[in-house]
Amino acid sequence: GEDVEQSLFLSVREGDSSVINCTYTDSSSTYLYWYKQEPGAGLQLLTYIFSNMDMKQDQRLTVLLNKKDKHLSLRIADTQTGDSAIYFCAESPYSGAGSYQLTFGKGTKLSVIP
Amino acid sequence: KAGVTQTPRYLIKTRGQQVTLSCSPISGHRSVSWYQQTPGQGLQFLFEYFSETQRNKGNFPGRFSGRQFSNSRSEMNVSTLELGDSALYLCASSLGSGHTDTQYFGPGTRLTVL
Numbered sequence: 364g365e366d367v368e369q370s371l372f373l374s375v376r377e378g379d380s381s382v383i384n385c386t387y388t389d390s391s392s393t394y395l396y397w398y399k400q401e402p403g404a405g406l407q408l409l410t411y412i413f414s415n416m417d418m419k420q421d422q423r424l425t426v427l428l429n430k431k432d433k434h435l436s437l438r439i440a441d442t443q444t445g446d447s448a449i450y451f452c453a454e455s456p457y458s459g460a461g462s463y464q465l466t467f468g469k470g471t472k473l474s475v476i477p
Numbered sequence: 478k479a480g481v482t483q484t485p486r487y488l489i490k491t492r493g494q495q496v497t498l499s500c501s502p503i504s505g506h507r508s509v510s511w512y513q514q515t516p517g518q519g520l521q522f523l524f525e526y527f528s529e530t531q532r533n534k535g536n537f538p539g540r541f542s543g544r545q546f547s548n549s550r551s552e553m554n555v556s557t558l559e560l561g562d563s564a565l566y567l568c569a570s571s572l573g574s575g576h577t578d579t580q581y582f583g584p585g586t587r588l589t590v591l
Binding site for chain 1: 512519535580582
């Protein structure tokens with residue numbers, strides 16, 4: 364079955380890099396996603412990576428994908444207090460009839476210490 | 478372009494009542510998906526609508542239902558509310574065009590059942 368796993372907590376100092384890791388199970392997912400959720404808010408799409416890529420960089424964000432190990436990571440460079448939030452990894456397995464539902468991990472709560 | 482909007486943002490109901498939540502997708506998006514978020518279970522997929530048809534359904538009881546209108550707006554209904562239905566209900570819209578699709582989330586409706 365589908366299962367996405369993430370560590371629940373990460374604490375870093377302001378200015379340091381943060382690395383959030385995720386393992387997924389569905390090898391058919393075409394895209395893998397990172398979403399951010401701030402307190403009391405919905406999910407904000409941060410970035411995504413196509414499954415045939417190894418790396419994607421977008422400003423302070425770097426996504427690494429190891430397809431063999433089904434391991435995805437999100438690196439945030441120069442982490443700021445505004446980056447404190449919960450980060451969700453998601454895969455998008457095909458569900459039939461043209462539908463690709465998202466399957467999420469439990470989320471990693473990132474705390475940035477000033 | 479306006480984002481995904483959800484109404485109402487907050488709701489308080491009592492057990493046994495029913496509730497209807499509304500979601501307006503991004504203009505041009507034809508797919509609307511609904512997710513339930515709770516501290517214990519995390520983010521779980523409820524259902525997806527595309528062109529007024531339910532295209533995919535998660536593992537929820539029949540008390541949870543939805544529909545989509547010709548303008549792509551969607552509603553979800555929960556009947557005979559239980560305490561365990563207290564959650565943040567998120568809707569996401571996308572083009573619905575297949576494996577390259579990306580889902581964008583609204584701010585959610587927080588439902589409290591007393």
